[in-house]
Amino acid sequence: MKNKAVILGTNYYIGLSALRCLGVNGIHTVAIDYSKKETYGNKTKYCSERIIGPHYKEQKEEFVKFLINYAKKQNEKPVLIPCHDSYVEVIDEHLTELKKYYLIPQTETGLYSKLMNKEVLHRLAMEKGVNVPETVRVNEENFYEKIDSIIKYPCIVKPTDSPTFVAKFRRKLFKVHNREELEEALNKAKEANLEVIVQRIIPGFDDHMHTFDAYLDQNSKVTHWVTCQKHRQYPINFGASVYTEQKYVPELYDIGAKFLEEVGYKGFAEIEFKKDAETGKFYLIEINVRITNLNSLLYKVGVNFPYITYMELVGKPIEPKAIKTNTRRVFWYAYEDFLAIKGYIKTKQLTLNQVMLSFLKPKAYAIWDWKDPIPGISYVGIIVGKMLKKVFKRTK
Template structure:
């Protein structure tokens, strides 16, 4: 394994799980972040090199030069793996320059961004026969009237560019219940120059959210896949997975593989679907084009996405595999799940008995790993520091 792996992002557990998935197989991992502060992934024993580079937003040209200079020193090109949406956008924007020095699964510049953009994604999905929630563009003339005629309240005000929205508002979307709230939230987004769309709420509790996680080779064919079912998320109802089970749902393969292969996608993708509680129909909600939050769960089911990517790009692909049974495994991000449970119980959506019963299952942890404990300790110190800071501020 002469090729190194350069992992972009070490201050969140997605980067950490990526580092572990590669390092456990003896891959030389160079983990890159823009600051040592809070980058607990750099504490992993599987990090061969911890590198601090320019910020992807504040100095993208500097980061590009930093990465290229690193790769130029290597005898063989490293594999480049972005683990957060802003890094994916950065890679997509500079794809041609980066592909001269790095191994990257995607070959079509702009495809990552097109999929991350809710407007273009939904157009693509409709073209390929995949259902999407009824949508109105906030820039449409008489958008309020269109919402009241075709979607009704409550409805969702969602960003076209999720990373920018989340960075500003610390949430994935706004749920609105009437005309006044709709206008208020649309204007709030427009004030920040963030484009939004309005969507129908697909009926169903959080456990009606499913994922199709797949790797597609350089022929744009699905070689590895697994499906999962969310049980809890944070923020509740419209957030990220915090307690999710692997669940075999063959229908998601039929929908997801056909779509991803149809658009010529290469590399890893996670399609989020919601199952309509009234009709049973699956609706495409969004696609993650970077390593998923559930990466540690996928790995535990036998689908090690970062290593699959590494092996294929370095010319030694692993055998195709699909998880076509229920393995009784769950992903658990304990910190945010505890915050979510408090809200679920407070709002009467779940009982404490139900929550406690759910914990008695084998788990794939977001951060904790008995073989690699230092990142969890560093994360704990970070949380203590944040709590202490809030207490002192109140004082």
């Protein structure tokens, strides 16, 4: 293929999986990061070029110019694939300009950002008849009365802008159990100049979390899709997937495909749902508008989303496909899963026996690959280095 694939953000396993999914098919892959520090993803043998550029946020304008200058030097337009929300925000802001030089699935400027914004997503979902958790905005009248009567405790304080919130607090949200904790969380958000909303917690353990992963073509029609069920997250209860199983749930297609098609989405998206343990209804929690941490699992069960994206954009679309069986295969991010297991057992949400039995399923590893071991070895080196630093700090 003459078109290169430019992957943004390979200092994490999401970028690593994207590089592998493309490189294994002979695609010339380009890993662009802002630093060499702890960048284990681009150590893969499937990475053709490794480039260090300006920081996507601290030097945004320089970063955009850098991308454009790189593309200008190529014989054919590269395909641009972001693997982190912050890169998506930059692409969305400069979509018209970047599309002159790159192949990008989305055509509507601002749509990525709308779907990443929790408050806008909530409104869109309600307009389309999709269930969302009951929400109260901070500036609403009778705010605390609504919390007591509609939301109730415990509840969650959730950012409208997740990437900025996570960068500031190193967590996805605040869980609060009373008014005092709620006021404390709201004050933290206010001091950080971050907008938040308060939502009801949908009842159900973490295995009530599901995903609908899909690709929509340039006609905004779902052509490829997979559904999954989470088993464990880190941090526990309100974190990222660390142990997730592919599971066929047709109802998620009925809800998710209709919603994405109606909003005119194009490209890859992952909708997270939670099934209410009391009513059985699925609630839309959030949408990831870029390749996600489940990518290695999706590839292993037979749907290669980065390659599907690439091939459609270069004019060679791949035949539609959906996984309508249960493969039992699970995504496993071992390091954070062990941290999660400790938390689940400590809080008595899981037993050791339940955890041990879960390991019997076939795996799709987040990082490790016997045919491509260097990224895994590099990652272990990073973890060991961090542990040694902690030890030396304690002994000083």
